[in-house]
Amino acid sequence: MPEITYREALKRALREEMQRDPTVVIWGEDVVAYAGGGAYGVTAGLAKEFPGRVRDTPIAEEAIIGIGIGAAMGGLRTVCEIMTVNFTLVAWDQIVNHAAKQSHMFNGQIKVPMVIRTPNGHGRTAATHSQNFDAWFASIPSLKVVAPATPYDAKGLLKTAIRDDDPVVFLEHLQLYSTRGEVPDEEYLIPIGEADYKRRGKDVTIVTWGRMTVESLKAARILAEEGIEVEIVDLRTLRPLDLSLALESVRKTNRMIVVEEGWRTGGLGAEIAASVQEVAFNYLDAPIARVAGLEVPMPYAKNLERATLPFAEDVVAAVRAMMQNQY
Amino acid sequence: MATNITMPQMGFDMTEGTIAAWLKKEGDPVTRGEAIAEIETDKTTIQIEAFSDGILRKIVAQPGQKVPVGEVIAIIADPNEVVEAASPSPVEQPTQTPALVTPPAPTPVTASGVVTESDRVIATPVARRIAQERGVDLRLVKGTGPEGRITKADVEAFILSATPAPTKVEPPAPVVVPPPPPVPVPTPVAAPPPPVSVSGEKQPLTRMRQTIATRMVASKQQVPHFYITVSVEMDAALALREQINAALQAEGVKVSVNDMVIRAAALALRRFPNLNASFAGDGIQRHDQVNVGVAVSVPDGLVTVTVRDADKKSLRQISLEMAGLAARAREGKMQPADYGGQTFTISNLGMYRVDNFIAIVNQPDAAILAVATAQPAPVVREGQIVIRTMMNMTLSGDHRVTDGAEAAQFLNEIKRLLENPWGLVL
Numbered sequence: 001m002p003e004i005t006y007r008e009a010l011k012r013a014l015r016e017e018m019q020r021d022p023t024v025v026i027w028g029e030d031v032v033a034y035a036g037g038g039a040y041g042v043t044a045g046l047a048k049e050f051p052g053r054v055r056d057t058p059i060a061e062e063a064i065i066g067i068g069i070g071a072a073m074g075g076l077r078t079v080c081e082i083m084t085v086n087f088t089l090v091a092w093d094q095i096v097n098h099a100a101k102q103s104h105m106f107n108g109q110i111k112v113p114m115v116i117r118t119p120n121g122h123g124r125t126a127a128t129h130s131q132n133f134d135a136w137f138a139s140i141p142s143l144k145v146v147a148p149a150t151p152y153d154a155k156g157l158l159k160t161a162i163r164d165d166d167p168v169v170f171l172e173h174l175q176l177y178s179t180r181g182e183v184p185d186e187e188y189l190i191p192i193g194e195a196d197y198k199r200r201g202k203d204v205t206i207v208t209w210g211r212m213t214v215e216s217l218k219a220a221r222i223l224a225e226e227g228i229e230v231e232i233v234d235l236r237t238l239r240p241l242d243l244s245l246a247l248e249s250v251r252k253t254n255r256m257i258v259v260e261e262g263w264r265t266g267g268l269g270a271e272i273a274a275s276v277q278e279v280a281f282n283y284l285d286a287p288i289a290r291v292a293g294l295e296v297p298m299p300y301a302k303n304l305e306r307a308t309l310p311f312a313e314d315v316v317a318a319v320r321a322m323m324q325n326q327y
Numbered sequence: 328m329a330t331n332i333t334m335p336q337m338g339f340d341m342t343e344g345t346i347a348a349w350l351k352k353e354g355d356p357v358t359r360g361e362a363i364a365e366i367e368t369d370k371t372t373i374q375i376e377a378f379s380d381g382i383l384r385k386i387v388a389q390p391g392q393k394v395p396v397g398e399v400i401a402i403i404a405d406p407n408e409v410v411e412a413a414s415p416s417p418v419e420q421p422t423q424t425p426a427l428v429t430p431p432a433p434t435p436v437t438a439s440g441v442v443t444e445s446d447r448v449i450a451t452p453v454a455r456r457i458a459q460e461r462g463v464d465l466r467l468v469k470g471t472g473p474e475g476r477i478t479k480a481d482v483e484a485f486i487l488s489a490t491p492a493p494t495k496v497e498p499p500a501p502v503v504v505p506p507p508p509p510v511p512v513p514t515p516v517a518a519p520p521p522p523v524s525v526s527g528e529k530q531p532l533t534r535m536r537q538t539i540a541t542r543m544v545a546s547k548q549q550v551p552h553f554y555i556t557v558s559v560e561m562d563a564a565l566a567l568r569e570q571i572n573a574a575l576q577a578e579g580v581k582v583s584v585n586d587m588v589i590r591a592a593a594l595a596l597r598r599f600p601n602l603n604a605s606f607a608g609d610g611i612q613r614h615d616q617v618n619v620g621v622a623v624s625v626p627d628g629l630v631t632v633t634v635r636d637a638d639k640k641s642l643r644q645i646s647l648e649m650a651g652l653a654a655r656a657r658e659g660k661m662q663p664a665d666y667g668g669q670t671f672t673i674s675n676l677g678m679y680r681v682d683n684f685i686a687i688v689n690q691p692d693a694a695i696l697a698v699a700t701a702q703p704a705p706v707v708r709e710g711q712i713v714i715r716t717m718m719n720m721t722l723s724g725d726h727r728v729t730d731g732a733e734a735a736q737f738l739n740e741i742k743r744l745l746e747n748p749w750g751l752v753l
Contacts, residue, residue, distance in 0.1 A: 254453045254479055282456040285479040286472075325472040 001182040009151035009183050010042045010117075010172070013158035014079065016187065018050050021077060024162060026054040027064055028081030028117075039083050040119065040177050061087045065094040065116065069167075072114040073102065077162055082118040085171065086129050099167040100143045111165040115158070120147070121174035121211060121261070122305060127297035130305070132262030134210070135271070137169045138238040144192055145239040147171040149213035151181035153236055156190030164192065171238075173211045195242040197249075201229030204319050205249040207272055208259040209235040212291075212310065216259055219315035228323055238268060246272065247280050254285035257318050261310060264292035286327045291318045329404035330379045334388075336396040337368055337663045343395045344368050351383045357403060364400070369534030371630075371661035379403055384410045450477035457482050464545060467691050469607035485608030488727065535628040543687050550606075550688045551726040555735050557742050561701040561716045564748040571752070575643065584718075585621070585675045586646040588698055590751045591744035593617050593637035596671055599737040603670045605691035606727045612691075620669030620689060621649065623656040630656050631689060633669045642752055673698060683719040693728040696741070697721045718745075 004012075018024045026046065030039055033056050037044030047054040057064050061082055068078040082088050088095065095116065102110045122130035137145045144166055148154040154172070161168040198213055199220050206216045213234045220230045231253060233245045250256045256276060258269035273288040294308045321327060334344050347365035357363055362374040363383065377383075381403040388400040404410050448465045450458070454477045458465050461482075468485045470477035532540065564587055571582050596603040596617045605612045617638040620631040632652035634645055655661050672689040675698040686697040701718035708715070720741065724734045744750050 254451075282452045285451045285453045325476075325478060327473070 001184050003180045004151055004183050005177065006151045006154050006172070006179050006181070007040060007042055007177040009155040009181075010158055011044065011046065012183070013155045013162070014043065014046060015049065017077075017159055017162045018046070018053060021162075023075060024053070024077045024079065025071070026079045026081065027057050027068060029057055029059055029064070029083050031081050032056045038081060040174070042117075042172075042177070043081065061091040062094055065091040065099065068114045068116070069094060069099050069102070069112055072112045072167075073110050078114040079162060080114060080116050082116060084125075084129055084174070085118045085120050085133050086131050088116070088118055088133070095137075095143070095167070095169070096140055100140050103166065104142055112167045113162075113165045115161045115164075115168045115170050117158075117170045117172060119172040119174045119177075121176075122298060122309065123174045124300065124302060124305065125174075125298075126300040130298035132260075132293070134171060134238055134260070134262055135266060135268045137171070138241065138268055138271075140239070142166065143239060144168040144237070145171065146192060146237050147173075147210040148236055149176070149198070149210055149234050151179070151183050153190060153196070153234075155183055156188050157192065157236065159187075160189045160192055163189075168192070171210065175211050176214070179214065190236070193237045193240045193242050195233055195235045195237070195245040197231065197245060198234045199230065199232040201231040201253070203228050203253055203255070204230045204322055205233060205246065205253045205256045206230050206259055206315065206319075207233045207235065207246045207256060207276075209238065210261065212259045212261050212315075215310065215312045216315050218312035219319065222312065222316050223319055226320075228319060230319055241271075241275075243272065243275055243279075246276055250276060250280050251283045254283055255322050256284070257289045257291060257315070257322060259291045259310065259315055259318075261293050263295045264290055265295060267292055286322055286325070289318055289322060289327050291315055329384070329402055329408055329410055330381065331399040332363070332375070332377070332401040332403060334394045334396050334398050334400055335366065335375060337366075337371070337373060341368050341396060343393050345393050346388050346390050346400060347372055348390050349386055349401075350374070353383055353386050355383050357381060357383050367659070369538050371655075371665075372659045373662065377403060382406050384408070448477065449474055450482075451479065453479045454482045457486075461486055462545075464549075464690070467549075467606070467608070469610060469612060471609070481608055488606075488608060533627055535625075535630075539628055542690065546687050546690045550690065552688060552723050553726050553731060553734070554685055554721055554723050555731065555738055556683060556719060556721040557738050558706075559701075559718045559720060559742045559745050560706070561718045561745065564745050564751075565701065565716060567748045567752070571642065580643055580646055581650075582642055582646045583649075584677060584701060585673070585698070586642055586649055587745060587748065587751055588673060588675065588696070588720075588741070589619050589621065589634055589637055589645050589649070590640075590642050591741045592671060592673060592696060593619050593634075593640075594744055594750070595737055595740040597638045598740060599733065601729055601733060602693050602724075602737050604693045604728055605670075606693070606725055607691075611693075611728055614670040616668075616670065618669045618671075620666075620672035620692070621652070622672065622674040622686075622689075623653050625657050625659070630661065630666060631669060631672055632656050632661070632665050633667060635668070672696070677701060677718070683721060685721050686723050688723050688725050692725075694722055694724045694734065694737075696738075697723065 026043055031037060031043045032047040032054055043054060064080050068080040071078045099112050102112050120132045137143060146157050146161055146168060148157050161170050198217060208216050216232050223230055231249045233249055258272045260267050260269045269290040269292055276288060291310050291314050293310060296308060298308055299305055345367040347367040349364050351357055351363045357377040358380050359377055361377050363377050364375050365372055366375055384404040385402040388394045394400055402410055450465050463482055463485060465477055468477050468481050471481055472478045568582055600613050603614050603617055616636055618633050618635045619637040620633050622629050622631050634648055637645060652665055655665055671692050672695045674686045676684055677698055677700045681699045683699045684697050686695045688695050699719040701716050703714050704717040705712050706715045722734055722738045
C-alpha cells in the first residue's frame with residue numbers, strides 16, 4: 001500500500017468528495033492564495049481543479065463559520081478551514097449557538113451539513129496559538145467531533161464528515177500534517193463514532209486520540225522491549241464518544257491510562273476515566289491514571305514548550321509506574 | 328450542634344450490632360464520656376459513651392434491634408435545637424436508614440469502640456471481585472500495592488499457592504485465572520438433611536455460631552492441616568506450680584497448668600519464628616510480636632482471647648491477665664483489645680478429662696496446640712514401668728507454612744520447657 005502524508009490524505013479526501021458531489025465547497029483564509037493552498041498546504045491545487053468552489057475569505061472567523069452555516073442551510077456542503085483551532089474562539093457563538101442548534105430548534109427541517117477543519121497543537125507558536133480545545137467541542141450536544149491520528153483515518157473520516165448532514169468539527173494537528181502512513185488508492189469511508197485498536201496488548205490499556213496516539217505507539221515500542229505490552233485504543237471520534245473498545249480492553253488488562261495533549265482539568269481524560277469506572281469498576285486493578293499537558297499558557301521557548309507537552313517518554317513513565325503499582 | 332451516635336465497629340469482622348439496652352432515655356442530659364448504651368456483638372457486650380455534651384434527644388434504634396455498623400442509633404443535641412423528628416421508626420422499618428440530622432460520619436466515632444484504618448482491607452475492585460468469586464478471605468492476602476493495597480496479582484498468587492499444584496506443564500501467565508479449585512464458599516456446616524422420620528426442633532444459629540461455622544469451614548478448606556502428638560511428663564511442672572501458688576497465695580495469684588503452657592509456647596515460638604507466622608499468598612508473614620490466643624469456652628460457643636507479648640511476660644503476669652480475659656469473655660464483656668491479633672492459639676480441654684484431641688488451625692495462625700488432661704499413667708523409665716502424670720498435646724500445623732520436622736522440634740521444645748519448668752520462671 002502506498003505511504004502518503006496526513007496532509008496529502010486530507011487533500012485526497014477533499015478532492016474525491018468535490019468530484020463526487022458538486023455542492024461541496026471550501027472556504028477559508030488563504031486556502032487559495034498562500035503557498036499554493038492553505039497555511040499548511042492541505043488545499044494546494046484544489047482551487048485550479050475546481051474553479052469557483054475554493055475561495056479565500058477575509059480574516060474574520062466568525063464570518064467564515066457564519067456564511068458556512070448559511071450556505072449549508074441553503075443546500076451546499078461547506079468545508080470551512082480555520083487556520084488554527086485558536087481562531088475558532090472568536091466564532092464560538094456561530095459554532096455553538098447556531099451550527100450545533102439549528103436542526104434541533106427547527107425540528108430537523110433544517111440541516112447544517114458543514115465541516116469545520118482546524119488544527120490543534122503547537123510548533124513554537126506560543127501561548128495564544130498552541131492550544132487544544134478537544135474537550136470543549138466534545139462537550140457540546142449535537143456537534144460531531146473527529147480527531148484522526150493517522151493518514152488512513154484522516155482520509156476516511158473526512159470523507160464521512162463531508163457527507164454527514166450535521167456539523168462536524170474536524171480536529172487536525174500541526175505536528176501530524178507531515179507524518180506518513182499507508183493509504184489505499186481505492187475509496188473507503190470510516191464511520192464517525194467508532195474507536196479503533198491501534199495496538200493489541202495485555203498489560204495496560206491506553207486510551208488516546210490525535211497526536212498522542214502517535215506518541216503512545218512510540219511508547220509502546222519502548223515498553224515492549226521491557227516486556228510490557230500495552231493496548232492502544234484510538235478514539236478517533238470525540239463526540240459521540242465510543243468507549244466500547246476502552247471498556248472491552250480494560251476488562252482484560254484491568255489497568256487504564258488516558259493520554260491527552262490538552263489541559264488535565266476538565267479534559268476529555270477526566271470524562272473518560274469517570275465513565276469507565278462507572279461501568280467497569282469491578283475490573284479495575286489500579287486507579288485510572290491520566291497523562292496530560294501542563295496547565296500553563298504555552299511558553300514560546302523551545303525547551304519550555306517541550307516540557308509543557310506530553311511525549312512518548314511521559315507515557316512510558318506512566319505505564320512503568322502503573323506496572324510497578326505506584327498508582 | 329446535633330451529633331449522631333453511630334453503631335461502632337469493634338473488630339474487623341463486625342458488620343452489625345444489637346442494642347442491648349439504653350442506659351439513658353430520651354430527654355436525659357448526657358455528658359461527654361458518659362455511658363449511654365450497651366451494644367451486643369457476636370463476641371462481647373460493651374458500653375458506648377457519649378462523645379459530646381447535650382441532651383439525648385432521640386433514640387433511633389430500640390433495644391433488641393440489629394443495626395449495621397456506621398448507622399445512626401441516637402442523636403445528641405442542644406435542648407432547643409430542632410432535631411429531625413420524621414425519622415422512620417426503625418422498629419417498623421428496620422431495613423431503612425433513618426433520616427439524619429447530618430450525614431453520618433464516614434468512620435463511626437465512639438469513645439470505646441476504637442476504629443482504626445488498619446481494620447479495613449484495602450484492595451482493588453477487581454481483586455475484591457475475584458476474591459468474592461473464589462471465596463478468598465482478603466484478610467489473609469498480603470497486598471503488594473501502595474499502602475498494602477491488595478491487587479489482582481496478589482489474590483491470584485494466593486489462590487495459586489492455596490491450590491494443590493496442578494501438573495505444571497507450563498507456568499501460568501499472570502493474568503490467567505488458574506483452573507478453579509473447589510470453591511471454598513464458607514457455607515454453614517451442611518449436614519445432610521435428616522430423614523423425614525426423625526422429629527426435632529431447628530435451633531437458629533446465633534451470631535457466634537455463624538462466625539464459628541464460617542471460620543472453621545474456611546480453615547478446614549483452605550489450610551492443609553497436619554498433626555503431631557507428644558506426651559509430656561508434668562510432675563515437675565505441677566510441683567513447681569504448687570510452690571509458686573503457695574508463695575503467691577497472699578496476692579491472690581493462682582497459676583494454672585494452662586498459664587504454664589502459654590508461657591512455654593511463647594518461649595518456644597520465640598525460638599521458632601517460622602511457627603509465629605501466617606501464610607500470606609506469596610510469602611510467609613512472620614510476626615514480630617508473640618501473641619498467644621487462648622480459646623475460652625463461653626455459653627453457646629467459644630471465643631479466643633489474646634495474651635499479647637506473652638514471651639515478654641512472667642508466669643505471674645500471664646496468670647493475672649488470663650484470669651481477667653477469661654472472666655470478661657464468660658461475662659460477655661470483652662473489650663476490643665481482649666481478642667484478635669493472635670499469632671498462635673492454644674486450646675485446652677484439660678478440665679474435661681480428655682486423653683487427646685485435635686484442633687482446627689485458627690486462621691491466620693500457622694499452628695494451634697490442643698492440650699489434653701494431665702493424668703497418672705504408666706510409663707517406662709530406665710527399663711521400669713512407673714506411674715507419672717502425663718499430658719498429651721497435639722499440634723495442628725498449616726503445611727503451607729511449616730513441615731513435620733520443624734513442627735516436631737517446636738513441639739518438643741514446648742515439652743522440654745514443661746518438663747524442666749524452672750525455664751519458665753527464670
